[in-house]
Amino acid sequence: MSEHYDEHYINSVTALGDTHEVVVTQAIFTRNGIKLIDRGARINSAMREKLVRHKLIPAIDECLSVTDGVTNASLRDRAREILDNEPRFQFFRPSLPGTARLLNAFYAMPLNAPLAFKLTVARERRPEIFEHSVQMTLITLMLAIKSRLPERDLASVAAAGMFHDIGELHIDPALLRPGHPLDPDAMRHVYAHPMTAYLILQTYPAFHPEISTAVFEHHERLDGSGYPRGLKGEEIGRLGQILMLAEAVNALFEKSWHTHGAARLAVMLKMNRRKFDPELINHLVRLLNSGERAGPGGAGNVSSESVAAQLNQLAEVFRLWRHAHHTCPPGVAEEPLVTFVNQRLTDLERTLLETGFQPDELAAFTAGIENDSAALAEIQLMTSESRRQACDILKEVHRRWTALRDDSAGRAAVEYWVTRAQTLLQAD
Known part of the structure; x- marks a missing residue:
């Protein structure tokens, strides 16, 4: 199969030519100097395969005009x-x-x-x-x-x-x-x-x-x-x-x-x-x-039980990392990915403390407000934002896996936390 270049953008450009008049304003060449399409030609989906098989000179946006374009x-x-x-x-x-x-x-x-x-x-x-x-x-x-x-x-x-x-x-x-x-x-x-x-x-x-x-x-x-x-x-x-x-x-x-x-x-x-x-x-x-x-929406649909369950899951995410981090030997705890996860989760815990929530006792905040729908809704929004930030950390960890060797003890510690945290954060 031949290599395709910038195919997703070329797909959009050629499809645009099926509904609008897209005209070549200067000839389009391959990087080897071969002319692909001459000036004055109309672009449409029929030209897609010809365009995606080559790196184009000049860039395709430099070579085209369209009727009723953005101004x-x-x-x-x-x-x-x-x-x-x-x-x-x-x-x-x-x-x-x-x-x-x-x-x-x-x-x-x-x-x-x-x-x-x-x-x-x-x-x-x-x-x-x-x-x-x-x-x-x-x-x-x-x-x-x-x-x-x-x-x-x-x-x-x-x-x-x-x-x-x-x-x-x-x-x-x-x-x-x-x-x-x-x-x-x-x-x-x-x-x-x-x-x-x-x-x-x-x-x-x-x-x-x-x-x-x-x-x-x-x-x-x-x-x-x-x-x-x-x-x-x-x-x-x-x-x-x-x-x-x-x-x-x-x-x-x-x-x-x-x-x-x-x-x-x-x-x-x-x-x-x-x-x-x-x-x-x-x-x-x-x-x-x-x-x-500024008042929370959908407050009537929030139950104290569901909020408490989500808070317990979030607290467990923090506890799991503290366990994984504390069991790391000193050298391992300083490896790049371990340091990254520890810093991000520490920052999230600090933010929760500053907003009045103790990360180890999150679910306790629902006690006594079971019938206060507005307060429950605000806590649920805080929980949702905290879980979103924890999920962002997981995504970044996956992106940074290459920072640690496959046999690294640091990677093993992070994987221990990632596997369990993903399960908790995906739970309803």
Whole structure:
């Protein structure tokens, strides 16, 4: 079977040509200098096999145009529709003097023809990425304004928001579907998308280094727990710090708004003060607490028994690691993966203590509030966020297995914990 190059993006591009007029504006060559498709040709699915068999010169986005493509004006119009019609964006309104600055940033952001084409591919073939990006950009701009960034910087902020996930256009869509299991190889592909986006953006002077670097950093965290480089604190640029908080906020908007309103977001913010800019965290928490939407949703469906069971499982995850770590010989306890797991779980325990929960006695917090549905709902949200963070540690462990030799005692200690923790965290 011949090797295929960038087949997932080529699939989207050629499928776009089946519904829109996609025209070659300059001839497409192979890297060996062989002309594949001449200027003026129409692109559609019939050309897929020819395109995926070769590395293309120039990059395909440089060679194509499309009718009814994305423009600054169309981005501004879509952003306005979201602000006017999406209830989950309404709680931001009290902190803003108006929406003109947000919308003007979409109109002013740099947008060259190749990147406009890429956004059109996203809008038409991967709408979940496009819609996520517009909403993410709105939140990023709101946070940037609250951070008192100069007006001249808002166009760059908008561009960073719109292009932060363009690397996902080059990943198999199946890997990004909710609930799709990811083995270590698939996880590497997903974790590479910030780098892919960076490499695309760095080829254009208007986007490099400020915008491209922020995009590269949008999954980093101030405490070093993010990816792809594990940057910490001031190693992450100001725009990158804003972008990574906006990404986390928007992800919870998309997953939890209809069931929990802003309540889960408030809990997530309180439990992640070390990961994001404290000033912005405090601003968002105050904003959430100022309105009725901060109250937990679905409180009537929470039972004290189910919350206590989940808390006991979480406490057992901590106990299992302490046992595994304490039985490690001194040299083994200092191995990279062992150190990573210990630091991440220690940070999570510290966060629980700071929010008033003793990790060894979590289930005790449901005693006496069996009939207080609001209190139970808040504890359940805290539990859900804690379990999510523990699951993130498990995912990162799988990605880092190569840091330890197969026969390493450190790997054995981590595997002991991983096997048991996965069972506990997957339990209903």
